Every structure is written in C-alpha cells, then in structure tokens.
Amino acid sequence: MIERFRLRVLVEDSSTVEGKLKGLRSEHGLSILIEVPKPKFSLLMDTGRSPYTLLHNMKTLNVDLNVINLIFLSHGHYDHTGGLLELLRTLKRPIPVVAHPEIFNPKYKLDPYLKFIGSPFKRSQVESLGGRLILARNPVSLMSEVSTTGEVERVTPYEKVRGFWTVKDERFVEDPMPDDQALILNVEGKGLAVISGCAHSGIVNTVEQAKRIMGTDRVYAVIGGFHLIGASGEVIESTVNDLARIDPELLCPCHCTGSKAVKEMKKRFGDRCKPLGTGAVIEL
Numbered sequence: 001m002i003e004r005f006r007l008r009v010l011v012e013d014s015s016t017v018e019g020k021l022k023g024l025r026s027e028h029g030l031s032i033l034i035e036v037p038k039p040k041f042s043l044l045m046d047t048g049r050s051p052y053t054l055l056h057n058m059k060t061l062n063v064d065l066n067v068i069n070l071i072f073l074s075h076g077h078y079d080h081t082g083g084l085l086e087l088l089r090t091l092k093r094p095i096p097v098v099a100h101p102e103i104f105n106p107k108y109k110l111d112p113y114l115k116f117i118g119s120p121f122k123r124s125q126v127e128s129l130g131g132r133l134i135l136a137r138n139p140v141s142l143m144s145e146v147s148t149t150g151e152v153e154r155v156t157p158y159e160k161v162r163g164f165w166t167v168k169d170e171r172f173v174e175d176p177m178p179d180d181q182a183l184i185l186n187v188e189g190k191g192l193a194v195i196s197g198c199a200h201s202g203i204v205n206t207v208e209q210a211k212r213i214m215g216t217d218r219v220y221a222v223i224g225g226f227h228l229i230g231a232s233g234e235v236i237e238s239t240v241n242d243l244a245r246i247d248p249e250l251l252c253p254c255h256c257t258g259s260k261a262v263k264e265m266k267k268r269f270g271d272r273c274k275p276l277g278t279g280a281v282i283e284l
Contacts, residue, residue, distance in 0.1 A: 001145045001188035007195070007223065007282040008033045010057045011048035011083075012254050019279020023060055025053045026278045029079035030197055030225060030255045033063060034183070041143050044071045044087075045183055046197050049079040051086030057278065070096040071131075072148060073119075074197025075180045076103035081119040088129035097126060098148060100179035101135040107175060108165040117164075137178070139213050145186035149209045151178050152201035158238045159202025177201065182224070184210040187284050190249070191218030198225040198256050204242040221250040221284060223276070229258030236261045240268050250284075252276050 011031035015024055029049030035042045048054045058065065068091075074080055081103070088095070107118035126133060134140060139150040154161075166175035180200040185193045194210045196203060203226040211217055222243065228236055239261070243251065251269050253262050254276035265273045276282075 001186045006035045009280040012278045015278040016280050024057050024279045027053045042068050046080040047083030049082040051083040054083035073099040076119045094130040097131040098134045102179040106167050147184050149182045152209045156204045182206045191220035193221040196224035198227045219248045222248045223252040225255030226257040228261035229256050240264050
C-alpha cells in the first residue's frame with residue numbers, strides 16, 4: 001500500500017477562494033495532479049478543456065513538469081483531453097499516456113443540436129509529440145497499489161449511459177462510453193481512494209469495480225465528477241443511498257456532479273462531503 005498522497009485540482013469548473021486569490025483560472029473541465037511521496041511518483045489525470053488554462057494554473061502553482069511520470073486520461077471527451085497536445089509540446093520528452101483504446105472514437109452530443117465532444121486530436125498527433133500510448137480495456141497497474149479501473153462493469157440498474165453518440169461500422173449509434181475509467185489508490189491504514197473523471201459508467205459501479213480490483217471493501221474517499229447533472233431526483237436519491245452504504249470517510253464531488261446532487265450529498269454526509277474546485281488540495 002502507499003503511505004499517503006497529495007491531490008491537487010489544477011482545472012475544474014469553479015475555483016476555491018484560495019484559487020481565486022492566487023489567480024487560477026477555471027473552465028468546464030477537469031485536471032488533477034496526484035503526487036505520491038514514497039516511492040516518489042506523480043501522475044496527471046486528465047488535461048482539462050484548453051491548454052491555456054491548464055498550463056497557466058500549473059505555472060501559477062509552481063508545478064514542476066519534469067516530475068510528472070505519466071498521464072492518465074479517464075475518457076475521450078474534450079473537457080478532459082483538450083490540454084494534452086500542448087502539454088506534450090511543453091514537456092518535450094516521451095511520457096506514458098494511459099487510456100482506453102476507444103478514446104479516439106468520434107463522440108457527439110445533442111445539446112440541443114449535434115455537437116462534436118470528442119478528443120481534439122488523432123492518435124498520430126499524440127505519438128508524434130512523445131506520448132507513449134498504453135491503450136488497454138483492462139485495469140493497468142501504474143505502481144504498487146495504484147491502478148486504473150479499466151472498463152467498468154455496469155451492474156447498478158439505475159446507472160445508465162444516455163445522451164451520447166458515436167459512429168460505428170458507418171452507423172450513427174448511441175455511445176455506451178466503454179472508454180470511461182477511474183483511478184484507484186490503496187492507502188495504508190485508510191483504504192481505497194477512488195478518483196473519477198466523469199463516472200459516465202456510474203459512480204457506484206465505479207467504486208464497486210475498484211473494490212473488486214483491489215480485493216477490499218474498505219473505501220476511504222470517493223473523489224471527482226459523478227455525472228449527476230440533469231439526473232432525476234430518483235437517480236440522485238438512489239446514488240446517495242448507495243454511497244452512504246459504501247460509507248466513505250470523504251466524499252469530494254466536482255465538475256459534472258451538479259448542484260442538486262451535491263446538495264443532497266451534503267445533507268447525508270455533512271462535513272464528510274467536501275466539494276472541490278480549482279486550487280483545492282487533499283492530503284491523505
């Protein structure tokens with residue numbers, strides 16, 4: 001197990017008070033830096049919507065780009081991948097990029113008309129800039145007791161992927177988002193920290209997958225976007241009930257979770273629910 005880690009929110013839809021005072025920028029998107037001190041290891045989860053916001057915030061927070069060991073992309077939407085190419089240009093060195101093989105698939109949404117919401121790059125562009133792609137459907141071990149979830153098994157009845165589209169075999173079809181993944185860290189003396197990008201697979205499904213992979217039911221923290229914005233009251237209630245059953249010590253919703261869902265989580269979890277914004281720091 002890892003002894004501890006630090007999580008810094010580099011990009012999120014809103015800013016903390018401290019983030020605003022430091023001059024950090026916010027945008028619709030997510031980027032999280034995770035730093036493990038022993039053994040020393042840093043990974044960047046997602047790259048936000050635009051490189052300008054990501055690189056500005058990295059510079060403002062004095063993030064040393066040289067210590068980032070790898071990049072993990074939670075799924076193939078623009079607000080999680082938009083900063084990747086410029087980041088690779090800035091790094092000027094080869095770096096592993098862990099993702100699902102369908103991250104490059106075309107992705108669309110009707111909002112209210114047809115919009116492209118996929119990754120703004122091709123595989124060849126990532127590779128030409130030094131991205132050493134590790135594309136896997138199954139969990140990828142990033143270091144001892146740190147892993148991706150791989151494709152998340154969909155078992156919770158009310159957690160459905162709706163509203164996304166792709167092109168497959170020359171047909172315009174609904175996108176079940178198999179590329180949606182999360183990150184798992186097993187922290188000594190505490191349990192699992194599960195960090196999601198958007199949890200399009202369902203945050204309950206995602207946590208249950210993390211428990212199966214790591215072989216423990218002990219969950220300390222559930223962090224990230226839970227994609228409950230626009231969800232019905234019934235789905236939000238069911239999600240909060242299941243999260244209460246999982247009983248994490250720390251619940252940190254952000255990004256696409258939605259204000260209505262966050263409000264219900266605060267009611268149920270009290271001080272254990274700590275919504276995140278740009279500039280937020282968590283140390284476990």
